[in-house]
Every structure is written in C-alpha cells, then in structure tokens.
Amino acid sequence: MLESSINSSLVQPHFVVDGQGVNDEISSMPGIFQQSVDVLIETISKDVESGINNHMLFPVIHSSLKDPYASAAHVDDMPLQNAVRLLREKFGDSIVILTDVCLCTATDHGHCGVIHNEVIDNDRTIPVLSKIALSHAKAGADYVSASDMMDGRILAIREVLESEGYVKTGILAYSVKYASSFYGPFRDAACSAPSFGDRGSHQMDIRSGYPEAILEAVTDEGEGADIIMIKPALTYLDVVRQVSDVVSRPVAVFNVSGEYSMVLSATPDEESRKKMVREIFHSFKRAGADVIVSYHTREAVSKNWL
Ligand code: PBG
Ligand code: ZN
Secondary structure, three states: OHHHHHHHOEEEEEEEEOOOOOEEEEOOEEEEEEEEHHHHHHHHHHHHHOOOOEEEEEEOOOHHHOEOOOHHHHOOOOHHHHHHHHHHHHHHHHOEEEEEEOOOOOEOOOOOOOEEOOEEOHHHHHHHHHHHHHHHHHHOOOEEEEOOOOOOHHHHHHHHHHHOOOOOOEEEEEEEEEOOOOOHHHHHHOOOOOOOOOOOOOOEOOOOOHHHHHHHHHHHHHHOOOEEEEEOOHHHHHHHHHHHHHOOOOEEEEEOHHHHHHHHHHOOOHHHHHHHHHHHHHHHHHHOOOEEEEOOHHHHHHOOOO
C-alpha cells in the first residue's frame, strides 16, 4: 500500500530546450538532461512504461530570445508549449503535466520578475505571469506551477484561466519558498542565474518562522491554489508539517537540485543511494507531503526502490 502511494505521488522534472536530438547532461546534476522536444517525448514514454505518471517541465530559453520582460516565455510555439501539446496528444489524460511558470528562464537579467527602478516590480510582473500561465494552459498543462513568489499572482492567474475558459487547469503555488543556497545546480540546468543581486526581495528569509510560512500558504489557498508547495524540502520538513496541518489542499515538497547533488556526492554506489533516497522520501511523507517533486524519481520508480 505504502509503496504504491509513494510512487504515485512522485513527480519527475525535465528541462526542455530548442533543437533536434539534443540530450545534454547537466554537469552539476548527473542523470538529469536538457532535452529537445523529440528526445523528451521518448524519455517520458519510457518513464511512463516504468510507472512514472507525473511530469514537471521547465523551459530553457536560448539567450538570443531573452529580454527584460520574459516575452519568449509566453510565445505559444516555444519548445515547452510544443512538448506539452505533443504529450497531451500522445498520452491523453493518462499522465499529469505540470509546467513551471516564472520569468527567470526568459529574462536577460535572470530575475523572476520585471525590473523597474532597479527593483523587482511585483505589479508589473503579475500580467506577465498570467500570460505565461495562459499559454501553458492552452497547450494542455494540467497544473501551471507558479514558482516566482510575487504577491497576488495566484488570484491573477486564476482569473485569467477562468475568463479564457480554462476552468479545469489547476494551479500549483510555490507558496513557501526560501531564498535558499540549495538551488545552485538548477540555475545551471535552466540557465537562470541572476546576472546581479539575489532573490532575497521576494523569496523568504531562511530564518523566518512558522507564522510567515503559514500566512503565505493560507493566502495562496484563499486565492485559489490547488496544491501548496514548500521548497526546499529537507531543511524545511518542520515547515511541511506545520503547513500541512493547517491547509486543506494537498501539500507538495520540492526536493531541490542542491539536495539531489548532495545525495549523489555522498553515496559511492547504487545501494547506498537507494537507501538514502528511501529514507529521504519517507521523511517527506511523514512530514505531510502528498506530492514529491524530485530528480531521484526516475531511478527510484524504475528500480522499484521504495
Ligand atoms: C525559479 C526556480 C528555481 C527552482 C525552481 N524554480 C530556482 C530559483 O529560485 O532560483 C529551483 C529548483 C531546484 O533547485 O531544483 N523560479
Ligand atoms: Zn524564477
């Protein structure tokens, strides 16, 4: 019982690039690749055969297409949108597709918002996030996943989706997202490192306590989020417990890139990796996570580790 329920809560992340036949392993994340749409479809087909049904797609956008406003992120025939459309055609409703909604992979400065007077401008960012979410919904995403941390974006995205008729598209809110040192490898993978400054203005202070985390989660729930995410996972299991005790929606954790790399560098062989990953995944469950986004998903499910 426990085994099957933990497998069905796992989500595999993917990085989608332009081109044909591209399958580039990310050097700081062994086992994780940037893939063009054709390779991605094959990869996900194999994943589905091995029992992985939940897939989260991140766009990797060529630097020549980046601008200050992340315009490329909401163009309907970009690789990510094309991938979603093809996956939907091929798999129908038998898989769950989640897409990452943020600006940082498409801005030339690498920040998660529009910059105005040298700061990230919350209210100028919201309309862009809404356009990105709509573009992903049109392509056929099941859940648009807002990873930006702007205030009020869940309500704005909900309103755009409703008014355009995408009433079934869910919203996963990165509600409790810390300004963490565990995101380094991801920024290589998504080519999204900020060119100056950091994400301290909109991500949460790592020293902040439970009231702030709970406020963020409850606010997003009230604005219409369908899934409440906490990120990173391992260093915030106490927060996962606190939040899952108060919200009525499913709670997700993101077992982030730095956590993945840490496990790989701490384990000399597959057997030790298996043991460590099992222990980590069960700690997520115990803390109250219903959904686990992890780069270990493919290996854990295909090798029946759990
Ligand atoms: C950016 C985003 C980040 C991650 C997911 N979306 C990084 C960041 O905030 O800089 C991190 C995921 C990971 O480290 O695996 N919107
Ligand atoms: Zn971002």
